[in-house]
Amino acid sequence: MKTIIEMRDISWVRDGKTLLQDVDWSVEEHQHWAILGLNGSGKTTLLNMLNGYQWPTTGRISVLGQTFGEVDVRELRRSIGWVSSSLQEKLYVNEKAENLVVSGKFASIGLYEQPTDEDYEKARSLMEQLQCAHLYNRTYQTCSQGEKQKLLIARALMASPKLLILDEATNGLDFISREALLSSIEWLSQQPDAPHMIYVTHHTEEILPIFSHTLLLRRGEVFAAGPTREVLQDDHLSAFFEMPVELTWRHDRAWLAKR
Numbered sequence: 001m002k003t004i005i006e007m008r009d010i011s012w013v014r015d016g017k018t019l020l021q022d023v024d025w026s027v028e029e030h031q032h033w034a035i036l037g038l039n040g041s042g043k044t045t046l047l048n049m050l051n052g053y054q055w056p057t058t059g060r061i062s063v064l065g066q067t068f069g070e071v072d073v074r075e076l077r078r079s080i081g082w083v084s085s086s087l088q089e090k091l092y093v094n095e096k097a098e099n100l101v102v103s104g105k106f107a108s109i110g111l112y113e114q115p116t117d118e119d120y121e122k123a124r125s126l127m128e129q130l131q132c133a134h135l136y137n138r139t140y141q142t143c144s145q146g147e148k149q150k151l152l153i154a155r156a157l158m159a160s161p162k163l164l165i166l167d168e169a170t171n172g173l174d175f176i177s178r179e180a181l182l183s184s185i186e187w188l189s190q191q192p193d194a195p196h197m198i199y200v201t202h203h204t205e206e207i208l209p210i211f212s213h214t215l216l217l218r219r220g221e222v223f224a225a226g227p228t229r230e231v232l233q234d235d236h237l238s239a240f241f242e243m244p245v246e247l248t249w250r251h252d253r254a255w256l257a258k259r
């Protein structure tokens with residue numbers, strides 16, 4: 001089995017505060033993972049490290065078999081798709097949807113290289129598959145939040161990444177848009193060349209059955225990591241949230257309530 005992500009003894013210290021501590025985490029081939037954590041638990045910091053934007057104070061990271069410190073991270077980033085709202089803030093709001101999606105091929109914000117006709121065909125086909133082809137000639141700023149998220153996923157898929165990170169992808173979506181986005185993610189996982197997915201969320205019910213494994217992150221430490229059904233249990237989560245909670249499983253998704 002190939003290891004997709006390996007983090008060993010990761011810590012990150014800033015201004016005398018330990019914000020990540022002794023993080024050990026492995027993602028193996030054919031696994032999709034969810035990361036669940038409260039605000040400030042260190043999720044974004046962990047993702048920044050996976051993309052080589054932040055370096056750990058101690059520890060070792062390898063992604064897709066490449067060890068950080070020994071590889072050109074800019075090159076490695078071409079194999080990693082990252083969909084996050086922080087990325088949205090950096091995007092050009094006046095960019096046309098088609099150009100925004102195509103720019104994913106070059107892992108650039110804006111288009112500086114000349115795309116080919118095939119690139120535009122691929123962009124259109126991805127948008128059709130994600131059911132957002134009607135936005136082709138629209139500018140990014142005129143799209144709704146749900147439409148924007150789909151465009152960002154299509155953009156990330158342009159480079160045929162081996163790893164796709166979805167960071168709070170359903171932020172700001174209404175119920176219908178959220179379920180539509182989750183269906184697209186499920187559809188994506190069923191494609192023959194599907195990337196390995198890391199889905200970061202605050203909500204247990206968004207952890208689709210395709211996410212075989214879940215990592216619980218609390219105050220910069222791994223609270224639990226393993227098969228989703230083992231990790232998402234009442235006792236475990238009550239200890240995690242430091243509040244009595246109970247889960248109801250419906251359609252293979254875990255709905256959380258305060259006990």
Ligand SMILES: Nc1ncnc2c1ncn2[C@@H]1O[C@H](COP(=O)(O)OP(=O)(O)OP(=O)(O)O)[C@@H](O)[C@H]1O
Pocket residue numbers: 014015019037038039040041042043044045046
């Ligand atoms: N550059 C920085 N300097 C100092 N502290 C930082 C820095 N970046 C993050 N932190 C702190 O590290 C902790 C973890 O932040 P992080 O953004 O990783 O959490 P998160 O789990 O992504 O939170 P949220 O769910 O709210 O997005 C927070 O306490 C945050 O204030």
